């Protein structure tokens with residue numbers, strides 16, 4: 001799931017990077033918004049992730065996790081709520097805020113692992129997660145052909161939640177874990193929101209370094225109306241992000 005979020009973030013950044021890199025130097029907010037809307041509506045919804053599984057073999061977690069299907073819905077509802085663009089001959093800047101009402105994850109799983117060589121942990125059921133009111137701000141400066149000073153900020157809403165069913169194949173146990181999780185998640189949301197500047201600056205520098213490493217490979221002649229051009233950029237992102245995580 002982390003991969004998906006990172007890829008999604010990569011997608012949004014691509015959208016802004018593509019707009020910033022487009023040959024015609026889009027200047028009107030409406031043109032930029034239309035380009036962004038076109039890219040977003042090209043995303044499938046729900047995003048249906050093929051079954052996958054992984055096997056862990058170490059003393060902390062030893063066993064398997066099998067997903068029979070993962071659906072992510074809501075990402076095509078991304079809306080650019082704020083667009084601020086400055087174009088100049090040498091340095092331009094793009095500041096775009098995206099908002100999502102919510103992203104829902106539904107995953108059916110089967111797991112059988114041994115934790116710490118001691119605690120058996122098995123189950124068959126589903127995991128539901130919702131990221132509520134996600135706001136992502138992306139700021140990019142365009143210095144001639146190089147992208148500089150990338151800044152990413154975000155916030156998540158209070159209704160973000162996580163629910164897991166089928167743990168130990170026991171409803172009572174699952175409920176117990178969910179209560180525990182909801183406490184940790186609301187603390188997690190507080191943590192994210194109170195530390196968003198720090199976390200944002202870490203994410204920004206990671207992204208800047210990815211962009212630096214792929215700058216030379218970003219084709220500068222991407223036609224903003226050509227979604228294929230976009231998917232080329234997206235593929236580069238995916239490769240880079242996969243290397244990262």
Ligand SMILES: *[C@@H]1O[C@H](CO)[C@@H](O)[C@H](O)[C@H]1NC(C)=O
Pocket residue numbers: 057
């Ligand atoms: C798991 O690791 C142990 C010890 O490190 C090794 O003996 C065993 O063959 C491994 N099993 C699998 C399925 O990889």
Ligand SMILES: *[C@@H]1O[C@H](CO)[C@@H](O)[C@H](O)[C@H]1NC(C)=O
Pocket residue numbers: 057058059062063117
């Ligand atoms: C993991 O479990 C398998 C079989 O249950 C065992 O053979 C292996 O040694 C375990 N691996 C570790 C690292 O404990």
Ligand SMILES: *[C@@H]1O[C@H](CO)[C@@H](O)[C@H](O)[C@H]1NC(C)=O
Pocket residue numbers: 068069108125126
């Ligand atoms: C996932 O589980 C739900 C309820 O347990 C079921 O209705 C649904 O068909 C399952 N989907 C897949 C892809 O297995």
Ligand SMILES: *[C@@H]1O[C@H](CO)[C@@H](O)[C@H](O)[C@H]1NC(C)=O
Pocket residue numbers: 046048068069070071106107108
């Ligand atoms: C995901 O969505 C597809 C089609 O919309 C559906 O067939 C599948 O059962 C869903 N999977 C889960 C895990 O809910």
Ligand SMILES: *[C@@H]1O[C@H](CO)[C@@H](O)[C@H](O)[C@H]1NC(C)=O
Pocket residue numbers: 041045046076077
């Ligand atoms: C997102 O996809 C869903 C399901 O395909 C569709 O009902 C909805 O209208 C789409 N929303 C937007 C904003 O494109």
Ligand SMILES: *[C@@H]1O[C@H](CO)[C@@H](O)[C@H](O)[C@H]1NC(C)=O
Pocket residue numbers: 029033037079080081082083
């Ligand atoms: C961008 O377009 C969407 C969909 O038409 C609209 O809801 C949103 O307000 C627009 N954003 C800006 C900043 O104009």
Ligand SMILES: *[C@@H]1O[C@H](CO)[C@@H](O)[C@H](O)[C@H]1NC(C)=O
Pocket residue numbers: 082084095096137139151
């Ligand atoms: C981008 O715009 C937002 C909203 O107006 C603002 O809070 C933020 O400081 C701007 N970012 C930069 C780097 O100027």
Ligand SMILES: *[C@@H]1O[C@H](CO)[C@@H](O)[C@H](O)[C@H]1NC(C)=O
Pocket residue numbers: 110124125
């Ligand atoms: C998991 O549960 C589903 C229905 O709840 C069932 O169809 C499936 O066979 C179960 N899988 C395992 C490995 O027990």
Ligand SMILES: *[C@@H]1O[C@H](CO)[C@@H](O)[C@H](O)[C@H]1NC(C)=O
Pocket residue numbers: 133135155157
């Ligand atoms: C969503 O988050 C944004 C930014 O934190 C906030 O301005 C807005 O009021 C929130 N919307 C809802 C429906 O909670």
Ligand SMILES: *[C@@H]1O[C@H](CO)[C@@H](O)[C@H](O)[C@H]1NC(C)=O
Pocket residue numbers: 213214216217
């Ligand atoms: C950039 O492109 C060259 C040649 O096409 C390739 O060898 C290199 O690995 C690419 N660099 C990155 C960071 O993708």
